[in-house]
Amino acid sequence: MKHIACKAVAASVLFALAGGVAIAQSGNNATPEFNPYAPASGHSYRHGALPTRPVHELMHKYEASQQRARRSTKTLSYGGAVGGVGVMSGHVKVYIVYYGNQWGTQTLNAKGDDVFSGDSYGAAAVAEEMFKGIGTGNEKWSADLTQWCDGAGVARGATSCPSTAKFVPYQTGGVLAGVYYDNAAAAPSAPTATDLANEAIKAAAHFGNTAPSSNRYTYYIIMSPHGTNPDNYQSPTQGYCAWHNYTASSYGNLAYSNQPYNMDLGSSCGVNFVNSGTAGKLDGWTMTLGHEWHEMMSDTYPAGGWTNASTGAENSDECAWIPAGQAGGAANVTMGTGTFTEQASWSNDTNSCAITHAILH
Numbered sequence: 342m343k344h345i346a347c348k349a350v351a352a353s354v355l356f357a358l359a360g361g362v363a364i365a366q367s368g369n370n371a372t373p374e375f376n377p378y379a380p381a382s383g384h385s386y387r388h389g390a391l392p393t394r395p396v397h398e399l400m401h402k403y404e405a406s407q408q409r410a411r412r413s414t415k416t417l418s419y420g421g422a423v424g425g426v427g428v429m430s431g432h433v434k435v436y437i438v439y440y441g442n443q444w445g446t447q448t449l450n451a452k453g454d455d456v457f458s459g460d461s462y463g464a465a466a467v468a469e470e471m472f473k474g475i476g477t478g479n480e481k482w483s484a485d486l487t488q489w490c491d492g493a494g495v496a497r498g499a500t501s502c503p504s505t506a507k508f509v510p511y512q513t514g515g516v517l518a519g520v521y522y523d524n525a526a527a528a529p530s531a532p533t534a535t536d537l538a539n540e541a542i543k544a545a546a547h548f549g550n551t552a553p554s555s556n557r558y559t560y561y562i563i564m565s566p567h568g569t570n571p572d573n574y575q576s577p578t579q580g581y582c583a584w585h586n587y588t589a590s591s592y593g594n595l596a597y598s599n600q601p602y603n604m605d606l607g608s609s610c611g612v613n614f615v616n617s618g619t620a621g622k623l624d625g626w627t628m629t630l631g632h633e634w635h636e637m638m639s640d641t642y643p644a645g646g647w648t649n650a651s652t653g654a655e656n657s658d659e660c661a662w663i664p665a666g667q668a669g670g671a672a673n674v675t676m677g678t679g680t681f682t683e684q685a686s687w688s689n690d691t692n693s694c695a696i697t698h699a700i701l702h
Contacts, residue, residue, distance in 0.1 A: 441528025553593025669694025
């Protein structure tokens with residue numbers, strides 16, 4: 342079923358062929374794989390993986406045990422592009438995919454958002470309103486992205502953009518292009534990375550995006566249902582709340598993300614991270630959706646975009662789990678469609694984690 346809603350820096354990129362799907366993996370030896378607790382350790386396709394809060398602490402303890410000083414700079418540099426693409430230098434179409442019939446019976450609310458009987462948190466409708474709201478209501482959370490660029494004039498290793506570059510534009514008027522409830526069968530109880538990449542390819546076909554040109558500015562969010570464990574996100578030692586990647590296909594490269602139903606992990610994935618009680622039940626949900634979207638926008642086909650040359654971290658990774666009230670901390674962001682909890686993202690031009698930023702382009 343479908344309805345339209347409101348309408349390296351890597352030294353190389355390797356492709357691991359699994360089940361006929363090419364899953365992009367970073368060849369950057371400076372990734373967080375040095376830390377055995379990092380979700381990307383041994384799973385280099387997990388770009389921008391936001392660790393659970395307990396795993397985040399394990400990572401910090403490991404760094405301390407190795408007497409590693411916290412990096413002195415969070416500056417991002419340009420990875421030289423993959424297939425000529427570094428960033429989303431155009432208006433993006435976001436497609437949400439509800440993976441598996443465990444989402445339950447589908448209805449629509451008064452705003453035209455999806456409501457599912459298997460979604461007790463109402464997460465689907467909130468996600469749709471959030472992506473409708475980006476670039477509306479004078480929100481400046483997403484404006485941080487307007488500093489990132491690609492194009493022939495941007496040198497590999499650059500830490501700023503020349504005026505001749507192609508910049509990420511402010512995403513005026515929202516980015517949600519459509520939703521797809523793939524309810525033909527149940528999603529696997531533990532979908533693999535290949536399953537998730539295959540679902541992105543299936544979604545591209547569903548929406549008619551079957552040419553590389555039609556996927557240059559698309560992003561597929563693969564949302565697994567309550568009770569499932571996609572790509573072992575619930576691991577106690579390498580757990581995470583979401584990640585993004587891209588996959589090669591006959592339709593061109595597809596940017597997509599793995600979005601578990603991470604409220605199942607409670608505060609480990611941000612429930613009540615900013616707000617208390619019922620008001621905070623989806624704090625982590627919208628934070629992780631925003632985290633991965635920001636990273637996909639600035640590092641579309643990892644790691645051809647903007648990353649930390651020393652660690653492999655992307656812009657949202659640099660500002661993960663900073664408490665509300667602290668500099669660069671998570672906060673409620675008001676858009677034209679409502680208020681959503683988001684985290685800050687790294688800004689080279691201000692040398693800070695920015696929850697709000699001037700619109701540059």
